[in-house]
Each structure stands twice: as C-alpha cells, then as structure tokens.
Amino acid sequence: MKILTHNMMACTKKQCMGKGFPLKVECTEQIVLEQEFNYEFTKNIYPKLDWAGIAEISKKFNIPIQLDTTKHSLEDEEFLKTLHSLLCNLKVITGSLTCPNCQRVYPIDKGIPNMLLREDEIYQDIKE
Amino acid sequence: MPKYLINFVQQYPSFRIHELESVARIFNIDVQYNKDDLEFIESLDPEIETPFLYITVNSEDDIKKICSRSVLIKSIYSVWAESTLLEGILDELHNKFDKKFLSNYMVDKTFKIDVESYGSKYNQKEKLEMMFKLKDTPLWDNGKCVMHPTEEQIDKHILWCILTDFGVERQGLVKDFAMLPRKVYFGQKIAKGNRDDIIKYNLSDRKYLGTTSMDPELSLISANMGLVKKGHFVLDPFVGTGSFILVASHFGAQTVGCDIDIKAMRKEEDCNLETNFRDHGLTSQFLGTILCDNSCPPWRWNSMFDSIVTDPPYGIRAGAKRVGYKENRKYVPVPEGLRRDHIPQCIDYSVPDVMADLLELAAKTLVVGGRLVYWLPTTPDYKETDLPRHPCLRLITASCLQILTNRWGRRLVTMEKILEYNHSIHNKSLLVQEDLGQVDPQHKDLRAVVFWRKMGSNEKSKKKEQKKQSVEKHLKEKTKNNNADVKNSNNNNENNTENQE
Numbered sequence: 001m002k003i004l005t006h007n008m009m010a011c012t013k014k015q016c017m018g019k020g021f022p023l024k025v026e027c028t029e030q031i032v033l034e035q036e037f038n039y040e041f042t043k044n045i046y047p048k049l050d051w052a053g054i055a056e057i058s059k060k061f062n063i064p065i066q067l068d069t070t071k072h073s074l075e076d077e078e079f080l081k082t083l084h085s086l087l088c089n090l091k092v093i094t095g096s097l098t099c100p101n102c103q104r105v106y107p108i109d110k111g112i113p114n115m116l117l118r119e120d121e122i123y124q125d126i127k128e
Numbered sequence: 129m130p131k132y133l134i135n136f137v138q139q140y141p142s143f144r145i146h147e148l149e150s151v152a153r154i155f156n157i158d159v160q161y162n163k164d165d166l167e168f169i170e171s172l173d174p175e176i177e178t179p180f181l182y183i184t185v186n187s188e189d190d191i192k193k194i195c196s197r198s199v200l201i202k203s204i205y206s207v208w209a210e211s212t213l214l215e216g217i218l219d220e221l222h223n224k225f226d227k228k229f230l231s232n233y234m235v236d237k238t239f240k241i242d243v244e245s246y247g248s249k250y251n252q253k254e255k256l257e258m259m260f261k262l263k264d265t266p267l268w269d270n271g272k273c274v275m276h277p278t279e280e281q282i283d284k285h286i287l288w289c290i291l292t293d294f295g296v297e298r299q300g301l302v303k304d305f306a307m308l309p310r311k312v313y314f315g316q317k318i319a320k321g322n323r324d325d326i327i328k329y330n331l332s333d334r335k336y337l338g339t340t341s342m343d344p345e346l347s348l349i350s351a352n353m354g355l356v357k358k359g360h361f362v363l364d365p366f367v368g369t370g371s372f373i374l375v376a377s378h379f380g381a382q383t384v385g386c387d388i389d390i391k392a393m394r395k396e397e398d399c400n401l402e403t404n405f406r407d408h409g410l411t412s413q414f415l416g417t418i419l420c421d422n423s424c425p426p427w428r429w430n431s432m433f434d435s436i437v438t439d440p441p442y443g444i445r446a447g448a449k450r451v452g453y454k455e456n457r458k459y460v461p462v463p464e465g466l467r468r469d470h471i472p473q474c475i476d477y478s479v480p481d482v483m484a485d486l487l488e489l490a491a492k493t494l495v496v497g498g499r500l501v502y503w504l505p506t507t508p509d510y511k512e513t514d515l516p517r518h519p520c521l522r523l524i525t526a527s528c529l530q531i532l533t534n535r536w537g538r539r540l541v542t543m544e545k546i547l548e549y550n551h552s553i554h555n556k557s558l559l560v561q562e563d564l565g566q567v568d569p570q571h572k573d574l575r576a577v578v579f580w581r582k583m584g585s586n587e588k589s590k591k592k593e594q595k596k597q598s599v600e601k602h603l604k605e606k607t608k609n610n611n612a613d614v615k616n617s618n619n620n621n622e623n624n625t626e627n628q629e
Contacts, residue, residue: 001416010426010427011426017429018429038412039359041382044360044434045361048361050428050430091416110394112394114390115421116388116471117421117451118470
C-alpha cells in the first residue's frame with residue numbers, strides 16, 4: 001500500500017461515514033521505492049489530498065513536510081518533489097490500519113490492505 | 129480545413145465513431161464529419177456498410193495524434209483523387225492538379241506505393257499492373273522509390289496508396305464476375321492507427337491471467353473511452369487480473385484496483401497482478417490493490433478519480449459476491465484469535481445491485497467531467513430504461529455493442545459526471561426508481577438467458593434424454609444376447625471335447 005492510497009481511504013463501516021479517516025497506520029515492514037518525479041500527476045492529485053492524513057504519515061515516518069496549506073504553491077518544484085516521493089515512493093508491506101472513529105483494525109499483508117468487514121459487522125450495520 | 133479519409137478496422141462497427149470522438153477529446157481536437165455517413169459506418173448490413181469515413185481536422189499533426197491512440201483506425205489518408213475506376217483516378221489527377229505542381233511535388237522526396245483493398249485481394253501481379261497504370265501522371269517525374277526508408281529519409285518519405293473498396297458482401301464473387309469496386313481512392317497515407325499496442329498487451333504474452341481477463345483491444349478501447357491520459361488517477365473497482373489498469377498505466381495514468389477476491393489479484397508470490405506491471409515496465413504507474421467489498425467501498429467520499437474503467441461481474445464467468453450471511457445460518461461471532469485471517473462468508477450480489485453501487489461510487493469519487501466506463505451485459509430485449517442512472521451522471525453513449533452470441537452480448541457504457549455529489553440531495557434513500565434507472569432490467573437474471581439449455585426443462589433436452597435411454601436399453605439387450613452366445617459356444621466346445629474322447 002502506497003501512502004497515496006492510504007490518503008484516499010477511509011473506514012468502510014456505514015456508521016463511520018465522514019469520520020473514518022485518516023486511518024492510523026501501524027507498520028512493521030516497509031520499502032522505499034525510487035521512482036521518477038511525475039509533475040503532471042502530483043499537480044493533479046494535490047487539491048484532492050487530505051492534509052490531516054499527510055500530517056499523520058509525516059509524524060509516523062518522520063518525514064518533514066510543509067503542512068501549512070496556505071504556504072504551498074504549485075510552482076514550488078522542491079515541495080512537489082517531496083510530496084510526490086512521500087505519496088508514491090513509500091510502500092507499507094505489512095502492518096495495519098485503525099479507524100479513528102470505531103477503532104476497527106484492518107490488516108495489511110504483502111502490501112494489500114484487507115478492507116473486508118466480517119459478516120457479523122455487516123449484520124450490525126444493517127441492524128443499526 | 130483539410131479533409132482526410134479514415135479506414136477503420138473491420139470489427140466492432142458500433143464503437144468506431146465513439147472511440148474517434150473520445151480520442152479527439154483527449155487531445156482537444158475539433159473533428160468534423162458528415163452525420164449522414166454514420167449510417168454506413170455503424171451498419172451491420174453488408175449491403176451498405178463501409179469502413180471509410182471522411183473527416184476534417186485542423187492539421188496533419190491532429191491526424192497523427194488521433195492515430196497514436198485510436199485502436200479501431202487502421203490508417204488515415206489524405207485523398208488526392210477518388211473514382212469508381214482506376215482510369216478515373218488518372219483523369220481526376222490531370223483535371224484537378226496543375227502539371228507543374230505534380231511534377232515538382234516529389235523533388236528531393238522518396239516514395240513507395242501500396243495497393244490496399246477492402247472486400248477483395250489482389251495478387252502481386254495485379255498490384256504491379258495497377259501501379260504501372262499510374263505511370264502516365266507527371267507525379268513520378270522526380271523522386272526516388274525506396275522500400276525501406278532510412279531514418280534520415282523518413283521525414284521526406286511519402287507512402288502513396290491505391291485503396292479499393294469492394295464492400296464485404298461481394299467477397300469471393302469479385303474474381304469470378306470481374307466485378308468493379310464501389311470506390312477507388314488514391315492518396316497519401318498519413319499515419320497508421322495504434323494497432324501495435326494490441327500486440328504489446330497480447331494476453332498470451334501475459335504471465336498472470338484469469339478466466340475473465342479482458343481482451344487487449346477492448347481494454348484499449350475502454351481506456352480511450354475513459355479519456356485516460358498522462359497524469360490521470362484511474363480506478364478499477366472490479367480489478368480481477370488488472371487488464372484495464374494495465375493499459376491505463378500504459379497511457380500514463382496512475383492506477384489503483386480493488387477486488388473482493390484476493391486469489392484473483394495474487395495467486396503466487398512471483399506471478400500476480402503486480403508482476404504483469406513489472407514485465408511491461410510500468411511499476412511506477414501502479415499504486416496498488418485493495419482487498420475490499422464494493423458494496424461498502426473503502427474510500428473517503430471526495431472527488432479524486434479522473435476515470436473509473438471496469439468490467440463488473442455479471443454472474444456468467446465470474447459470479448458477483450458481497451460479504452454477508454448466507455441464508456439459514458445462525459449468527460456466530462468469529463473467535464478473537466482468528467479475526468486477522470478470517471475470510472468472510474459471501475452471498476450473491478445481484479447484477480442490478482452491482483450496477484447501482486458502481487454508479488453511486490462514480491457519483492461520489494469521480495471529479496466533475498471525469499468518466500465512468502463499464503461493460504453491461506445485454507440481450508436483444510435491451511431497452512433504454514434498463515440502464516442504471518444517477519442524477520450526478522450523464523450518459524454519453526451505450527450504443528457500443530459487442531455481440532457474443534445471438535442470445536446475449538455486452539455494451540460498453542460511457543458516462544460523465546456533471547454534478548458534485550451532495551449527500552442531502554443525492555442520498556440513495558431519497559432517490560426514486562426513475563432517478564436510478566434499471567426498470568425491470570433484462571440483465572437481472574442473465575444466467576437463465578445464457579445457460580438456457582442447462583436451466584429448466586425444454587423439449588430439446590427431453591428428446592435427448594429419451595434417445596439416450598433407448599440407446600442404453602438397446603445396448604443392454606445386445607450384451608445379454610452376447611452373453612447367451614458365449615454360453616452356447618462354450619457348451620459346443622464341451623461337446624466337441626467329449627466327442628474326441
């Protein structure tokens with residue numbers, strides 16, 4: 001799971017709608033990829049990001065990044081490069097995601113987060 | 129504005145114009161054509177159908193851009209003369225152009241002549257004859273004939289083409305009756321369509337495959353319809369083995385996929401969806417996959433995807449599943465220690481529900497102007513009201529039909545998001561059937577249509593059963609008789625031995 005995917009995700013429970021993000025990351029294994037900077041994509045994705053999620057990640061992995069959105073500029077290439085490498089180069093292989101609202105833990109195995117709910121949780125959802 | 133002639137490939141006539149328009153939109157090219165010609169382009173009737181269409185665009189560069197993406201275009205030509213006979217072409221060249229212009233046109237240039245035909249074939253001798261007929265024109269006063277231009281020559285290399293259109297219904301008859309072509313065109317080939325990508329993503333060269341992997345040609349068409357381009361963010365919510373996101377990544381988009389079946393996405397450590405990306409050198413365009421149930425998607429509800437391109441399961445090759453309790457089962461909570469690796473029970477996910485959830489996902493997560501492209505199974509009873517709808521999405525086209533058998537086919541449906549999703553207005557519970565479409569849809573129970581022989585008892589299968597029974601009866605009697613014969617012969621043998629003694 002790359003950090004960008006994390007930034008787009010939220011808890012799948014119906015009760016957590018609008019509140020189930022940013023998911024808290026626990027990470028036991030990670031890899032850092034080396035990929036070319038993709039200017040078009042970073043520019044495209046920039047307005048869609050959840051900055052609370054970026055803050056969470058930057059704290060967790062100790063990657064310094066300017067979080068004050070008012071100071072950002074799309075012309076600042078240095079900043080975009082750091083953002084791109086944070087979003088696309090860091091990959092969580094094993095670990096877990098925790099919903100900040102309902103504390104449900106979603107495991108990550110071999111780089112694929114398992115967002116499936118158990119059948120009884122769906123049952124609870126319907127009951128509520 | 130200059131006029132150009134498109135030669136489309138023969139298959140998928142109903143996709144032709146829609147793909148062309150989408151590709152033109154990717155590059156912001158203004159394409160004009162005569163709307164009356166569409167009837168012939170999209171027709172399935174061999175009597176009138178033709179793969180040739182005239183379009184006008186601003187420049188030759190636009191043509192090259194279109195050809196770099198479109199897979200249903202064979203090539204595009206700038207036509208110098210057209211007639212019903214080869215001789216007519218010579219006359220037209222003489223009448224239309226100045227002699228001096230023709231003889232000066234090829235100065236310092238190299239050329240090659242091709243003969244192409246639709247609905248018939250020429251052998252080498254006939255081709256040469258046709259080429260030699262052109263010799264009368266002053267066009268060949270200058271210029272050098274080169275079969276394989278070197279890299280320096282390629283800018284000044286001109287590919288002349290004689291195109292004949294016999295029409296597909298006369299196939300085979302042409303030689304016997306010495307039939308004349310419907311049209312003969314003479315012109316320059318400007319560019320070839322993007323057919324090479326089909327070979328590049330050929331399924332048989334792909335290491336990791338599944339039963340539902342999509343044909344590369346159709347994947348490329350779907351990506352074109354979804355306006356996928358460099359820098360885009362693309363989702364496939366029913367990713368399977370990842371055919372769509374693979375070609376979307378090829379076009380420069382960053383892609384992410386979801387599926388409920390972990391086994392579809394990764395079978396083995398060194399052969400899975402990700403290794404396909406690695407084999408094509410696209411790892412940097414791939415964001416990853418998520419294991420999730422599409423009836424409760426794991427997304428923050430925000431406009432983020434530029435396109436959603438997908439082939440939803442419709443219960444024919446792959447059954448649609450969602451997490452839920454099977455009927456007649458008691459509620460048993462999963463023990464604490466087994467929760468991490470627990471694989472939840474799945475129940476059937478009916479096709480109308482799949483479609484409704486897909487449209488809701490698109491309405492919530494696409495950017496305004498972003499496209500949703502998906503395949504919908506249809507039968508000949510298809511009607512406009514079968515299509516799922518959503519107030520936030522506008523239908524662009526659903527007329528692209530791939531016919532699979534005479535009982536069913538599938539349509540490529542393209543929709544565009546026109547409105548931002550607002551929970552207080554577009555909430556599912558507030559919408560009525562009219563807003564959501566799918567009024568008694570024909571895709572509700574598709575298995576019954578496709579597997580009609582296996583379902584229910586019809587007369588044909590009854591007759592077969594009777595025949596089978598009678599054959600079995602006959603065989604049984606035969607074996608009985610045989611046994612009796614063997615016994616008789618044994619008796620005879622015994623008698624013989626007794627006599628000898």
